[in-house]
Amino acid sequence: MIKIRGESPLDYTLVGEIYQLAFGRDNEGNLVDSIRKSDRNIPELSLVAELDGTVVGHILFSYIDLVGAETWRMLSLAPIAVIPEFQNQGIGSALVQKGLEVAEAMGEFLVIVLGHPQFYPRFGFEPSVIYGIESPFPVPDEVFMVKWLKSCQGDYRGKVIYPSVFNEV
Ligand SMILES: CC(C)(COP(=O)(O)OP(=O)(O)OC[C@H]1O[C@@H](n2cnc3c(N)ncnc32)[C@H](O)[C@@H]1OP(=O)(O)O)[C@@H](O)C(=O)NCCC(=O)NCCS
DSSP states (O other): OEEEEEOOGGGHHHHHHHHHHHHSSSHHHHHHHHHHHSTTOOGGGEEEEEETTEEEEEEEEEEEEEESSSEEEEEEEEEEEEOGGGTTSSHHHHHHHHHHHHHHHTTOOEEEEESOTTTGGGGTOEEGGGGTEEOSSOOOGGGEEEEEOTTOOSOOOEEEEOOGGGGGO
């Protein structure tokens, strides 16, 4: 039975271990630590997945900027990980789904992700170029995606700027 809940400080060590296991390195876990300490952190959007009471996955959304006619504050989905032996059981999808619901309820309107084009479109993510939203990285169009939440009103175009904490990955 999968349960998605808000992360607590008691989960921090385990969350770091999840990223180490999923990516085989410390960069993503260190990114989570840095975001938690930054003014871009959103405690309500740091979620863990529990399977039968054991924490096996984590997702974090934080604030980034979209710079166009104005500078707008948007959400970045990054990072996400599920312990390898528990992957492909719907846990990552449950984390993304719950995160999008919480973001929507908070009145957020755009989520940006740099990630697998086979995974994120199932949640409504589309290549950002469709909407005139430019990636700051030289990556293929299909991996830089956006998801509009229902609360969206207006025309937002420009270039995404990640805070410096993201330079660590
Ligand atoms: C990506 C990740 C969080 C997905 O979690 P999960 O619990 O396995 O996800 P789900 O079971 O809900 O969904 C699995 C689907 O995601 C797809 N998927 C997972 N990793 C993928 C990858 N690297 N490339 C393409 N597709 C991938 C699977 O093929 C599967 O597709 P299917 O449903 O069509 O069979 C997990 O695989 C993970 O931690 N990977 C290592 C870390 C990582 O890559 N994080 C994301 C960075 S963008």
